Amino acid sequence: MRATVIHAPGDIRVENRPEPEITAPTDAVIRTVATCVCGSDLWSYRGVLPVDEPQPIGHEYVGVVEEVGDEVSGVKPGQFVIGSFAASDNTCPVCRAGYHTSCQHVEWVSGCQAEYIRVPLADGTLVAVPGQPAEELIPSLLTLSDVMGxxxxxxxxxxxxxxxxxxxxxxxxxxxxxxxxxxxxxxxxxxxxxxxxxxxxxxxxxxxxxxxxxxxxxxxxxxxxxxxxxxxxxxxxxxxxxxxxxxxxxxxxxxxxxxxxxxxxxxxxxxxxxxxxxxxxxxGPAPVRAYLPDLIERVLSGRINPGRVFDLTLPLDEVAEGYRAMDERRAVKTLLLP
Amino acid sequence: MRATVIHAPGDIRVENRPEPEITAPTDAVIRTVATCVCGSDLWSYRGVLPVDEPQPIGHEYVGVVEEVGDEVSGVKPGQFVIGSFAASDNTCPVCRAGYHTSCQHVEWVSGCQAEYIRVPLADGTLVAVPGQPAEELIPSLLTLSDVMGxxxxxxxxxxxxxxxxxxxxxxxxxxxxxxxxxxxxxxxxxxxxxxxxxxxxxxxxxxxxxxxxxxxxxxxxxxxxxxxxxxxxxxxxxxxxxxxxxxxxxxxxxxxxxxxxxxxxxxxxxxxxxxxxxxxxxxGPAPVRAYLPDLIERVLSGRINPGRVFDLTLPLDEVAEGYRAMDERRAVKTLLLP
The missing domain is CATH 3.40.50.720 (NAD(P)-binding Rossmann-like Domain)
Structure with a gap:
């Protein structure tokens, strides 16, 4: 599959990498429908955070469930889902208090600027949208994965x-x-x-x-x-x-x-x-999982349209230009189509 | 009148000083019935805060109103009152939001380890207790001036x-x-x-x-x-x-x-x-004024008895021993009787 890898500050490449697989029975694999570049990705792009070795990058995504582990019951293949950049169990006392990004089993989702991703703790992390959303709603739904939340x-x-x-x-x-x-x-x-x-x-x-x-x-x-x-x-x-x-x-x-x-x-x-x-x-890192059901409803009803923050849309292969445009403040936020 | 003055770290004296007078029409002068030593008084006693010149000390008090300025209508001579260590107008937007210690006209009450004190903004600062409280309630009422609040x-x-x-x-x-x-x-x-x-x-x-x-x-x-x-x-x-x-x-x-x-x-x-x-x-410095009516009620009804924090009671003339005992952790808090 095609996936974005940061090699060094300023050095963003799209490469062929193996498709992710289910590694725990609570995982899901998702085919991304849209992903994007986050302001926080620029910290490593600008060298503020170190990049010691090449690493897959990106943590925002919407997509279609491709495969789920044996213990996943909340979502199933074919569903259109949104999830947080932080995987959470949604059942521990911290999640119940609404602070999913401090979940007692939190895992950070990464490598999302890619065609496929693995999401841990799928039942606690992913929320399915009813049916397949209209294309014009996808940018707004994508923002719920991080910035809007x-x-x-x-x-x-x-x-x-x-x-x-x-x-x-x-x-x-x-x-x-x-x-x-x-x-x-x-x-x-x-x-x-x-x-x-x-x-x-x-x-x-x-x-x-x-x-x-x-x-x-x-x-x-x-x-x-x-x-x-x-x-x-x-x-x-x-x-x-x-x-x-x-x-x-x-x-x-x-x-x-x-x-x-x-x-x-x-x-x-x-x-x-x-x-x-x-x-x-x-x-703190926003517990966006807590807000997904409410915010999905607000997007689907047309009440909010946060997808307007995307002022640049590129195919995934041109992700490097997406980073450059944001780094140079030519773009607020870049949406990527795998 | 007799009043406590700190001359230098460790040097606390009781001296004869002029009785305070009404200097603004919103002032009240109070004859203190009880006052005390605060943990925060120890900051200057211990030299953590500088003492550049001799200064009257103390900010906790209960007492009887002796005289009020022309514009004071909320309390009158003869009433037993409690007030905060911070004088506040109780009407500005910050007071209305419950943060009297950030009042737009805040003044810090000082020199309270004394027989008489001047309290600015008397209408906004002082709360009268119905009648004359029983003697055994006075320590608890005194705590409402600072520590309990x-x-x-x-x-x-x-x-x-x-x-x-x-x-x-x-x-x-x-x-x-x-x-x-x-x-x-x-x-x-x-x-x-x-x-x-x-x-x-x-x-x-x-x-x-x-x-x-x-x-x-x-x-x-x-x-x-x-x-x-x-x-x-x-x-x-x-x-x-x-x-x-x-x-x-x-x-x-x-x-x-x-x-x-x-x-x-x-x-x-x-x-x-x-x-x-x-x-x-x-x-922040506690907006104790906001809590006075409620806390007075809890003390008068016998529901709380915070006066038990006083484990040393001394005549005002022995205030120096009151500081020493707290400094050496022989006492939690010293009550002074003028």
């Missing part, structure tokens, strides 16, 4: 409630999805921090009510201005740098919450500053 | 809910009050971390169900053992050191919460560790 978790972790004022820090695919999530969870005001016009436009279409182009302390001052000097109820941090975390914490009103889903790189939080801010803080 | 906030910030498993880190007066709070908010299991027998005993009387004497990683391991390997739903961090914060974060289950009320000294939180923990974190 991650934006949803950002909004949940930031405690977005009906009537709230929410700020979204970051205008990548996750930030844009977070705008949708804040809106869907009832935020009355959604302030998107963005200085890129096409992304501003999409944020507004997704429900943002205000755009702030300033960053850092100036961005904080602008949010304060827009909130009568008090700060926002909920801030959704979708970047993961020290600057974005500071900006998020300082934009939040006392008693408000920051949900942070940008994987932190070199971020330190000063205990005393957090103390005097009275801000609540929760982050 | 702080323990209550720790439990609120840690999201304690009926049926929860809560861990309390710290066995000082705040930690012991936090045990009461966790119990009152419905925790089914309250694990108190303490290696001091008299404090363990009091924790058990206050409602702790388990005592853990280990600290650091061993303490974490013990909590995990007691919670089927998962960690606690809510951890109440009542110390404020790097070690206690680590211990708190690592004792919490994914999706659980840490409420931290020990003022952090030199505490740094690693963004990536917090991210992968899935733990929610909120701290």
């Amino acid at each position: 991650t934006g949803w978790y950002a909004a949940k972790a930031a405690g977005v409630r009906p009537g709230a004022t929410a700020v979204v820090v970051g205008d990548g695919a996750v930030g844009l999805s977070a705008v949708i999530a804040a809106k869907e969870l009832g935020a009355e005001r959604v302030i998107a921090m963005s200085r890129h016009e096409p992304r501003q436009k999409l944020a507004l279409e997704f429900g943002a009510t205000d755009i702030v182009t300033e960053r850092g302390e100036e961005g904080v001052a602008r949010v304060k201005e827009l909130t009568d000097g008090t700060g926002a109820d909920s801030v959704l941090e979708c970047v993961g740098t020290q600057q974005s975390m500071h900006q998020a914490l300082r934009s939040t009103r006392p008693g408000g919450n920051v949900g942070f889903v940008g994987m932190p790189h070199g971020v330190q939080i000063d205990g005393q500053e957090l103390f005097f801010s009275h801000v609540g803080l929760r982050g | 702080t323990g209550w906030y720790a439990a609120k910030a840690a999201g304690v809910r009926p049926g929860a498993t809560a861990v309390v880190v710290g066995d000082g007066a705040v930690g012991l009050s936090a045990v009461i709070a966790a119990k009152e908010l419905g925790a089914e299991r309250v694990i108190a971390m303490s290696r001091h027998e008299p404090r363990q005993k009091l924790a058990l009387e206050f409602g702790a169900t388990d005592i853990v004497t280990e600290r650091g990683e061993e303490g974490v391991a013990r909590v995990k053992e007691l919670t089927d390997g998962t960690g606690a739903d809510s951890v109440l961090e009542c110390v404020g050191t790097q070690q206690s914060m680590h211990q708190a974060l690592r004792s919490t289950r994914p999706g659980g919460n840490v409420g931290f009320v020990g003022m952090p000294h030199g505490v740094q939180i690693d963004g990536q560790e917090l991210f992968f923990s899935h733990v929610g974190l909120r701290g």
Whole structure:
């Protein structure tokens, strides 16, 4: 089969590799219908995370079940399924509490920019869509595998409630999805921090009510201005740098919450500053599995259309161009067709 | 009047000072009936916080209103009142959200280890107790001015809910009050971390169900053992050191919460560790004003008896001995009678 392998920073290749096989009775093998490139894939592409040896890459997927292990009963060959980037049993106390990405048996799904993938813990990880979805819904369904679910978790972790004022820090695919999530969870005001016009436009279409182009302390001052000097109820941090975390914490009103889903790189939080801010803080890899049934319903009913974050679609063989376009910020997110 | 002044670390004196006067129309002057020494007073006593010049000290009080400014209408001379260590207007958006210690007009009340004190923003800060309370209730009412309200906030910030498993880190007066709070908010299991027998005993009387004497990683391991390997739903961090914060974060289950009320000294939180923990974190100086009406009711009805944290009572003139006893851990908390 054709599969994407990263050999070194900047060196993405499509190669022939053996098709994955069932290795545990709880596995499923899936023929991918669509996959994509994630902002977090760029960490190794840019050399921020080391690449010690060639490795298959990608963790977002929708597809059709090809084969299941003996113990799999929840999904069957021929079904169109979506799953999280984290395989989870969906039965342990942590999953029952809604934190599937900390499942006591978690396994990270990888190598998804490929024609076939193996998904562990298939019963706990995969959710079948009724029938075969219309082609135009596939990009939106694909986002549920990571970015839309991650934006949803950002909004949940930031405690977005009906009537709230929410700020979204970051205008990548996750930030844009977070705008949708804040809106869907009832935020009355959604302030998107963005200085890129096409992304501003999409944020507004997704429900943002205000755009702030300033960053850092100036961005904080602008949010304060827009909130009568008090700060926002909920801030959704979708970047993961020290600057974005500071900006998020300082934009939040006392008693408000920051949900942070940008994987932190070199971020330190000063205990005393957090103390005097009275801000609540929760982050983590999003338990997107928890949200799949609800989000699938919202996509199928046409209520949300997060697939619009894909502004570049390429055949899998051109995946290297997909990475380049995102690295150079020519594309928000690249969809790949195997 | 007689008032306590700290001159330098370890140098606490009672001196004659002028009685405070109304300086703003929103002030009240109170004759203190009881005051006390706080664990946080020990930061300057021990030289951890600098003492650049002699300064009046103390921030906990109950007393009788002596005089009020022209704009005060909520309390009147002769009433027995309790107030927070932070004066707040109780009307700004931050107070309305329940975070009075971040009030947009906050002022810190100080110099309370004295016969008389001035309380700013009297209408927003003070709550009158019906009639004159029985003498045996005065210690418990006094704790509502800080430690009991702080323990209550720790439990609120840690999201304690009926049926929860809560861990309390710290066995000082705040930690012991936090045990009461966790119990009152419905925790089914309250694990108190303490290696001091008299404090363990009091924790058990206050409602702790388990005592853990280990600290650091061993303490974490013990909590995990007691919670089927998962960690606690809510951890109440009542110390404020790097070690206690680590211990708190690592004792919490994914999706659980840490409420931290020990003022952090030199505490740094690693963004990536917090991210992968899935733990929610909120701290701050406790908005005890928000809890006064409820907690006064619980004390007057005999439902809680937090005054038992006082294990030393001295006349105000012997305040220096009160500090020494707490510094040397001979006393949990010293009550002073002016």
